[in-house]
Amino acid sequence: MAGSGPGKALPVRRRRRRHSQWRGLLYIAPAMALVIVFFVMPVLFTGWMSLHNWPLLGSPRWIGFNNYFRMANDGRFVSALRFTTYYTVIVTIAIFAVAFPLAIFVEKHRRFVGAYRTIIFLPVVVGLASASLLWVWLANVDSGFIGPALKALGLVEKSPNLLATFDSAFFTIIVMVVWKIAGFTMIILLTGLQAIPSELTEAARIDGAGRWQRFRYLTLPLMRRTIALALIISVTGSILAFDQFYIMTSGGPQNRMISVVYYIFNQSFVSFNLGYGAALSIALLAILVVISIVQLRLLRVGEDRP
Structure with a gap:
């Protein structure tokens, strides 16, 4: 029949595909608008500010890349970056060391497993600022709980001030962050564990693979993407740490706990060097992007690429 056939069907398919694409763009338009307004535009404006001497009062003055040159010679910024790196490595290892065994524990079908998951996850719903204030009270030498508990157990002769020295304050903050965050990381890892087909685990067990062999050669490879997600979230959150240092130690003792974000806060809202901040x-954004790319590439090593 004239006017029918593949030649006429092709434009119809193209119109339908184009209509579907426009409909998809319409669906994601609200999310795109939020990203543009609350992320892209602030980043662009921050980049513009960084090229100026931008006082709190008065007119900004164009200085080009002088703020970035100043950064390279800023010893306090280098010190904050060094401390943030040290904190990130320690707290990330600690979180995974706690969260992975917990995820394996609650992944098994056993009595009260739902209650276990809820109890472990409960600290996640507490705000970080609230958790920091709670642990300031717990660590208080006079009215807190930790010091008297250590004394009652015979571990110390008198209640210690856990926030008085760098080592004890750093350890206290690490414990608080692990208590607060490990439940969230556990849930992410739990989703990865539950996505592993039980047939594969059972086949490996029948073939004589031990528990460690199954974990090393089956569980870890199949959880690469899940681990990558949990690792990126943990590292990014640790690099952006601010509340716990500001509330629990105010950057001390001896200003040895000033993270990069804390230093940016001081430069921007204490010294009012908005352009330098x-x-x-x-x-810091560039560092986070580079670290995330490196982590993704390292964790994709050995995967079959399409």
């Missing part, structure tokens, strides 16, 4: 923020 913006440059530090852009540098």
Whole structure:
């Protein structure tokens, strides 16, 4: 029949595909608008601020890349970056060391497993600022709980001030963050464990693979993407740490607990060097992007690429 056939069907398919694409864009338009307004535009404005001497009062003055040159010679920024790196490595290892065994524990079908998951996850719903204030009270030498408990157990002769020295304050903050975050990381890892087909685990067990062999050669490879997600979230959150240091130690003792975000806060809202604070923020964003890319590439090593 004239006017019918593949030649006419092709434009119809193209119109339908184009209509479907426009409909898809319409669905994601609200999310795109939020990203543009609350992320892209602030980042662009921060980049513009970083190229100026931007006082709190008065007119900004264009200085080009001088803020970035100043950053390279800023010893306090280097010290904050060094401390943030040290904190990130320690707290990330501690979180995974606690969260992975917990995920394996609650993944098994046993009595009260739902209650276990709920109890472990409960600290996650507490805000970080509230958790920091809670642990300031717990660590208080006079009215807290930790010091008297250690004394009652005979571990110390008198209640220690856990936030008085760098080592004890750092350890206290690490314990608080692990208590607060490990439940969230556990849930992420739990989803990865539950996505592993039980047939594979059973086949490996029948073939004589031990528990460690199944974990090393089956569980870990199949959880690469899940581990990558949990690792990126943990590392990013640790690099952006601020509340616990500001509330629990105020950057002390001896200003040895000033993280990068804390230093940006001081430069921007204490010293009112808004332009320099913006440059530090852009540098931190670049560091986070590079670290995330490196983590993703390292964790994809050995995967079959399409």
